[in-house]
Amino acid sequence: MTPVHSTPSDPAAPLPQPRSKTDLFLSFTAMALQGFGGVVAVVQRELVERKRWLTPEQFAEDWAVAQIMPGPNVVNLAMMIGGRAFGLGGALAALAGMLVVPMAIAILVAVLFTGVADSPQAQGALRGMGAVVAGLIAATGLKLLPALRHNVMGWHVCAALAAATFVGVALLRWPLPWVLPGLGLTGFAWAWRQLARAGGKRADAASERQP
Known part of the structure; x- marks a missing residue:
């Protein structure tokens, strides 16, 4: 089928x-x-x-x-x-x-x-x-x-992280073990914060709808 x-x-x-x-x-x-x-x-x-x-x-x-x-x-x-x-x-x-x-x-x-x-x-x-x-x-x-339009971090943050990664790897020749923990953890922390804020807004909206 x-x-x-x-x-x-x-x-x-x-x-x-x-x-x-x-x-x-x-x-x-x-x-x-x-x-x-x-x-x-x-x-x-x-x-x-x-x-x-x-x-x-x-x-x-x-x-x-x-x-x-x-x-x-x-x-x-x-x-x-x-x-x-x-x-x-x-x-x-x-x-x-x-x-x-x-x-x-x-x-x-x-x-x-x-x-x-x-x-x-x-x-x-x-x-x-x-x-x-x-x-x-x-x-x-x-x-x-x-x-990336629907990414929780936002388009501008995604673009900034991509640009910083390009500069670090392609121009400054930083090793990947330096780039991944630094920029990766930065993106992780920001995404975690945005998800927490979105979850809080949903919870608030659900409580307002309850009689």
């Missing part, structure tokens, strides 16, 4: 979910095979725009959590989605989808690349792919910007 996709005109409709562990494995295998160096762009398109397993806001939140966890970001995200759907078995199925076939291909390519690694053509191809990967990551970031 084909799942019913939620649409922007029906935001309250439930999101479709993975049908089985096999669906998870095949879906993440297909995503991994499309993402030559920029798999996050492919995963965002597949999960949010095509399969609609996540809303843009949910993807942004899950991606933020995946980034601060140890290990590859996309693999962390896949395991989170798999675990949410089918528990430990789903997490392992998503992990296998991200790693098994791509790893076999990577080993084969590494063996074949050894003989031509020093050639100018191979070096030029690698530099060209690096530029493409940077463009894919930048495009994914721009597509996620609208999701």
